[in-house]
Amino acid sequence: MTIDKVLHIIWAISALGLIVLVLLHSPKGDGIGGIGGQAQLFTSAKSAETALNRVTWILAVIFIGFTVILSAGWLSQ
Incomplete structure (x- = not known):
């Protein structure tokens, strides 16, 4: 596996993670708590x-x- 392929994999994972996290943001400021109740983690x-x-x-x-x-x-050089 070349460094190019590793970077592509990390790039794709970061893109998917970014999509999920942006969708978790609430316009009212609820954030994670707006998905399914208040988060117990925080x-x-x-x-x-x-x-x-x-x-x-x-x-x-x-x-x-x-x-x-x-x-x-x-x-690619």
Whole structure:
């Protein structure tokens, strides 16, 4: 398995994760609590929303970074 294929797999996983996390965001600020009740994992809705925002930003940076790397053709040399 080449580095190109590994990056494509990570890129696809980050894209799917990003889609799921964006769909979890609630326009009313409910976040994860709006899906099926309050999340037991977090102590408050504010901490759940903060954690969701952080993970979403991390996946967005990974997705955009890998998009630039893969589309530029730097690895195909």
